[in-house]
Amino acid sequence: MARVHPAAGTGEVADRVRARRGGHLTPLDEALLHSEPFADGWNILLGAVRSSMALPGVLRELAICRIAALNGADYEWRAHAPIAHAEGLTDEQVAALRLGADTAPLEDDHQLVLAYTDAMTRSVTVPDELSAAVHKRLGTQQLVELTGTIAAYNMVSRFLVALHVGHAESADTSESTESEVTA
Structure with missing residues (x-):
């Protein structure tokens, strides 16, 4: 409630x-x-x-879903997993965004964005070498947009979790079945 x-x-x-x-x-x-x-x-x-951003939707939604998993924002996960699919992530790739999941199905760019998202969400501080790798791969504009997206959706998830917005007792981003996520 x-x-x-x-x-x-x-x-x-x-x-x-x-x-x-x-x-x-x-x-x-x-x-x-x-x-x-x-x-x-x-x-x-x-x-x-x-x-309104140049950041590819698939990378945006990958970051958003990972934030939802890291922060236990079930409502955010349920809202964005279908969008991640629509942006081009496969069922296996979306499943890889859950905590403790095998990330092998993710492509190199996905792995890089996942590591950047994890660093920003878990510790806020991003190692220099990781930031440099993202910058080299995505360029300045998309680095800024990815960083802003991660910051914004950490805000979203924290708001949702703190106020129990869309709270569902049975939802769990670390163990939900694919049918629960895409419903």
Whole structure:
């Protein structure tokens, strides 16, 4: 059960969020709308992360799903695993993003993004050699966008987990079956 009840979802900010979401509000939006300035800023930031960057969607969604697994953000996992599939990750590659999973199905770029995501999420500090490798492979713009995406979705996962948004007792990102993840 969520720790805050859903906000009414009326007004200009809610309308802007609905417009980005294709006409509806999610449980996350309904929690955020208790603070319209926060919800508005969140909507602008996450809208840019999701739709305005050069970072390939497959790398964005790989990072988001890994963050969800690392932080126990089941709602985030359930929302983004299908998007990761749509962006081109296979069932085996999505499964490899879970904690303790075999990462062998991941391609070299995926492994690099996974290591960068793990460093930023687990310890915040990224080793120089890892940052240099990501920079060399992706370039400056995509390094900045990947870093911003990881930072933003760590914010998302922490908000979701702290307030039990979309909390489902049976969901577990480390052990969920593929059918639970894509449902």
